[in-house]
Amino acid sequence: MAAGDLDRVMHLLAKLPGLGPRSARRGVLHLMQRRESLMLPLAEALAAAARSIRTCRTCGNFDTTDPCAICQDVRRDPGLICVVEDVGDVWALERAAAFKGRYHVIGGVLSALDGVGPEDLNIESLVARADTAEVTEVVLAMNATVDGQTTAHYIADRLAGAHVAVSRLAHGVPVGGELDYLDDGTLTQAMKARQSV
Amino acid sequence: MAAGDLDRVMHLLAKLPGLGPRSARRGVLHLMQRRESLMLPLAEALAAAARSIRTCRTCGNFDTTDPCAICQDVRRDPGLICVVEDVGDVWALERAAAFKGRYHVIGGVLSALDGVGPEDLNIESLVARADTAEVTEVVLAMNATVDGQTTAHYIADRLAGAHVAVSRLAHGVPVGGELDYLDDGTLTQAMKARQSV
Known part of the structure; x- marks a missing residue:
């Protein structure tokens, strides 16, 4: 129901991971209420990044x-x-x-x-x-x-x-992790790779 | 750790409702892998919408x-x-x-x-x-x-x-709604406003 340009923004935003049609609509409203402070800067940053960023031919970064x-x-x-x-x-x-x-x-x-x-x-x-x-x-x-x-x-x-x-990389208990919440695979790996203190 | 332009996109994306720093990072990677098909079109659509869309002085639409x-x-x-x-x-x-x-x-x-x-x-x-x-x-x-x-x-x-x-607007049971899942306020309103069939 929105005008063409807004529809297009919504349609494209909805393709981002974690966003669907509803959150894309909310995002568009949020952007429209912040045209100068967010919408135009985001448009420029996207265009600038798409132009300036390249993929390193050595490592892929x-x-x-x-x-x-x-x-x-x-x-x-x-x-x-x-x-x-x-x-x-x-x-x-x-x-x-x-x-x-x-x-x-x-x-x-x-x-x-x-x-x-x-x-x-x-x-x-x-x-x-x-x-x-x-x-x-x-x-x-x-x-x-x-x-x-x-x-x-x-x-x-x-x-x-x-x-x-x-x-x-080593497998094991994540720092801050509680044993009770860890899966069996992680616990088994952590036990196998135990280290002397 | 990303280059300046990408950092800026991430920072701005993270301001959308429902997106945080982590999902903004995922979004940026997703965009960078689709530069021609998504990133540039999104930049253009945002700029076009910000330019062309105005607020109706009569109704605010x-x-x-x-x-x-x-x-x-x-x-x-x-x-x-x-x-x-x-x-x-x-x-x-x-x-x-x-x-x-x-x-x-x-x-x-x-x-x-x-x-x-x-x-x-x-x-x-x-x-x-x-x-x-x-x-x-x-x-x-x-x-x-x-x-x-x-x-x-x-x-x-x-x-x-x-x-x-x-x-x-009328209050009542949403179409498709199950009584068991509705709050007391809605049920009370629906009962009060009951209609003859």
């Missing part, structure tokens, strides 16, 4: 430069590559300041159900990177899901020929 | 024209005015095709807590509209909340001097 700032940063260990599913995972690890090497974004997980095979992911380029002399270790940081772990196994197999150590 | 299409539509009864809280309510009533008169958007509800008084709402202009010869009935369609009903009472009082009938 998003940045205004290619290679990205992380790949260019000489203070980061070029011998360590952390393999992640998507750019959001790079952001998560960078927020935690948990890693001082470089990244490789493969862009998803292997999934027979969704028809995603190895050729759809940036795995060839990872194997090529791992084969250079300076790389000593590849850390597989896929999500701890079935598809994520399948993908990690596949990559570990593919890297068997390269002369690099391959590791994965 | 959003449209590309002022007066809006509803106010200009000669097939709609000019004697009937439906008073709603915001434009989303106009859209809801129009989707239901429940009303063939015109609207008046007051732009909120009276709220002592939020410091919203009668002068912050489009009530003067409603009283002026109701005072013209052609208007015969004003339907108060505020939300059935405490603030909504307080506002409806206030408007009914203000319209006492104008020679118009003042009505409100």
Whole structure:
């Protein structure tokens, strides 16, 4: 019932993850009531980001430069590559300041159900990177899901020929986690990997 | 950790109702993976809507024209005015095709807590509209909340001097609703307003 331009905004907003037609309508009303302070700045920021942000051809990260700032940063260990599913995972690890090497974004997980095979992911380029002399270790940081772990196994197999150590993130009790709320798989892994204190 | 332009999109997206920092991040990744098909069209649609959509000076509805299409539509009864809280309510009533008169958007509800008084709402202009010869009935369609009903009472009082009938939406069992899941207030209202069959 809204006028054409508003309808189009609603239709496009509803495509964002976590938003449906109803929340998109609420969003549009919210935006229209803040035309100068929110709607126009958002329009400009979207256009600017779409224009300026590129995908790093080395690691797959998003940045205004290619290679990205992380790949260019000489203070980061070029011998360590952390393999992640998507750019959001790079952001998560960078927020935690948990890693001082470089990244490789493969862009998803292997999934027979969704028809995603190895050729759809940036795995060839990872194997090529791992084969250079300076790389000593590849850390597989896929999500701890079935598809994520399948993908990690596949990559570990593919890297068997390269002369690099391959590791994965530790499983265990999340910091702040209560045992009573954890699933059996996590508890089993945490017990198996117990460490002396 | 993302580059400047992406950070700005994230920051602005997080201001939409129902989105927080985490879902805004997911939204940005989703947009970046669909730059041509979603991100740029959304930027354009937002800018176009912000430019083209105006607020109808008669009723407060959003449209590309002022007066809006509803106010200009000669097939709609000019004697009937439906008073709603915001434009989303106009859209809801129009989707239901429940009303063939015109609207008046007051732009909120009276709220002592939020410091919203009668002068912050489009009530003067409603009283002026109701005072013209052609208007015969004003339907108060505020939300059935405490603030909504307080506002409806206030408007009914203000319209006492104008020679118009003042009505409100019926309360009762929603179509498809099950008695067992309804609150006592709704059941009491539905019983009080029971109709012969």
